[in-house]
Amino acid sequence: MAVPAETTRQDEQRAGATAYGKDAFRRVLAERVDGEVRFDPGTRAAYSHDSSNYQQPPIGVVVPRTVEAGAEAALVCAEHDVPVLSRGGGTSLAGQCVNDAVVIDWSKYCRALISVDPEARRAVVEPGACLDDLNDELSGHRLMVGPKPSTHDTCTIGGMIGNNSCGASAQAYGKMVDSVVRLEVLTYDGLRMWVGETSDEEYARIQAEGGRRAEIYRALRDLRDDGMELIRTRYPDIPRRVSGYNLDSLLPEKNFDVARALVGSEGTLVIVLRAEIRLVPVPAYQSLVVLGYDDIAAAGDAVARVLPSRPLALEGMDDTLLDLAKGDHLAGPAVLEEMPDGAGWLMVRFGGDTKDEADERARNLIGEMEDGPNPPRCGFLHDPAEEERLWKVREAGLGATAYPPGRPDTHEGWEDAAVPPDRLGDYLRDFRALIRDCRFDPVSLYGHFGQGCVHTRIPFDLEDEGGAERYREFAERAARLVASYGGSLSGEHGDGQSRGELLPIMFGDEVVRLFERFKAVFDPGNRMNPGKIVHPHRLDDDLDHLAYDPSEPDTHFSFPDDHHRFTHAAARCVGIGKCRASSGGVMCPSYRATGEEEHSTRGRARILMEMMRGMPGDDMPDPAVPGPGGAAVITDGWRSEDVRDALDLCLACKGCRSxxxxNVDMATYKAEFLAHHYKGRIRPPAHYTMGWLPLWARIAALAPGAANTALHIPGLDAVAKRIGGIDPRRDMPRFAGQRFTDWFKTRPARSARDGADKRVVLWPDTFTNNFHPHIGKAAVRVLEASGYQVEVPPVPLCCGLTWISTGQLDVAARVLRRTVRALAPRLRDGVPVIGLEPSCTAVFRADAPELMAGDSVEDDVKRLRDQTRTLAELLDEHQEETGGASPGASHDVVAGLDSPRVRAIAQPHCHQHAIMGFGADERVLSRAGVDVETLDVGCCGLAGNFGFEAGHYEVSIAVAEQGVWPAVQDADPGTAVLADGFSCRTQIEAGTGARPRHLAELLADLLPEDER
Structure with missing residues (x-):
């Protein structure tokens, strides 16, 4: 395919973007813009990527505090002829959210719901408003925004307008273009105006006023009139035409709607400052039917028969995606068992004013499909919670298919084409044949089948020129295939750089020339997100991985899920941005506190990738020289202060690992980085105090009273904290008068209970042993009441957690080696190791095997991993084995009385959430007669040493104030607060009046009197 001549303009555009002195330009921005102006390498690295294959570092980033400040930033850029990219959530898959431009990021401050009119079902919002957060605000009116992309927890309204977003709900409510009523926009040359439908009378008024607005409207009318026949005949008549500009919105029958014409323009025409959007009622009740077919193409054939039932959503999914979902535990086995037999499925969601109405519509569809040709196997989910879990399997398609186990990594590039829904089955067959012909591994096919939109990720090899050529060949052939079906190159994600070059195949050269005219009306100088849609950069330019060829460093961790390559781990993020969600799950607490891209898991991952890009490989000896994807942003490697600063506010909570x-594991990446960054250098004071806590605790045990006095005397404590790098506002924990291990050695010998032939090692972690020994004592009572013979290591040992979290990995390895050798006899006898502190337990289950790979004790480390259990896991397994309740695992004895059940809320430790899970705890508590509510409010904010360290206090407190503190304070009186983590208990006590308890304490209190 010939390259459009206009694409050669990109060199000129890039030169213009960097010709002006950056320091002087940055100072002008900082003086005139009420916001954060950042041109530092770390910020530029974080914004060098979106969710696409492309890498383009920005000139700088502006985070405006108000819409007016954002407009002022754009005006400054125009005055200096600098390109502008207006960005929302940064999750675009076609490359439209990266550019050699000044990025204006609206998502931190400009998030307001300005007004809502419930009767008219209208709202006015700022561009940075997150969709889920906005819908939460609208929920009191029982209203919501219609389109709901799978990134609904992070995408912004401005980004949705820029991409013409859809999602599964577009089946019922249309694309974002169907939700837009009016837009307040700013052109590059400074015109600010509200646009929408334009009657002939309004058009005449605008012309009478004259000026730039009249010029724009006159040019748009001329363009429409000149191209009317082309627009009406060359635009595919399908529900998911997202490619190209919405010139059809300018037609007379569409009321010359300038706002809708601008939707989907990806920031190439104007900046959206505010939007008035239509709202839709929230469905009162929903139901879900799953139809199983022999393959995905047969499922596609059935779409036309389902559509007359008018579902809220009609999604397709193949067996490859389901297998990946099983491997990633995206839904519980009970939910997946509800799936009917097959290798391709349609998931059909209905709504109703009552549950019976929604269910009746579902049953009617089942009857119709079973009575017709090629009847499917049918499944009907009745539990809304199970419906939602299964629906999330489909929503998680991109993440689940990015790194399929045992197969090559996959990439975007042809992930959202759309065809007429009634031709979907045939298209799927032809598309699979094309994939085979191009010799790619089988891929997963899924998507919004009710509108003919097919998602996939393909294992393009984008690491060398040959692979890039194969990518281009495939994209061109795929474009011709879609065009032959009367389809759209993009059915959801937009054109950007991935498909902009291919638009002539879909629309023809004449329509593309209309696009160029449309662009020139608003942006004649090509300064608005240049190189996307119109005059596009080549689809194989700026490829991220083509310019990513760093040398592989020697590392401490083995990174088994990344082919044992840190370079792969650093590039693992695919930009989905789930770490930017404001609620639910654990990650990313620092982003929730700061709203900073650089402090999200995604931002840190991108910065690490740019750090590695700056470590030259064989093909790029000089990282400062631009390669196929541009010069590296960070060139000082492990010593980089920009990387250190980005990682500094990472709480190492491990939430991102799950x-x-x-499954980016930023806690591990941070530990690895710190080990290299401080190699042979003086470390921060907290690394010597909090990092070496196990040693200081052993010393303090010799005189715990004196240690407590020294740490809590006014004046002296301030000196100690300052020297130790501890924030002065933190209260230091008090050492116990007697350690748990000392108590265990001196307690009276216990005779073995009948049948107590099962030995367990109760792990005396530093926190339980030295600060909260009562928890260890309670665990001994519970374990012995359950029939176990409890052993405790006879010599002081440690898991190495505090050295790992501070990046002192050589020390951590020595500590672990000693521990494993001491435990080896018991491990080889198959004795379980029971952990009480979740973070220490997680070390044995995850960190230790990855840190000690290839070590002399590797086999025993693996035994330790496999034999380590939480207290709840052991009791849960015990109950399963015995088929009944043991005293420590059940409350049957107490439940037989007329006493009320115990109520509790539980704050799972982040490492437990990420590594072990909390399911066993919930089952044990339920059997013990405890009504437990497991909190889903994120990290507590203390996170081991993080919250104690100087410089972290504000973020630590902000995290707690957003989640766990309000949840504890709002609990009903008499509700027990469960928190197994030492950090969690410490943080809860610091900000509430509660006394949180460990699971072992609660279970011990519920034992019969003679068992206590």
């Missing part, structure tokens, strides 16, 4: 759709 909550990130592609």
């Amino acid at each position: 909550d990130c759709p592609v």
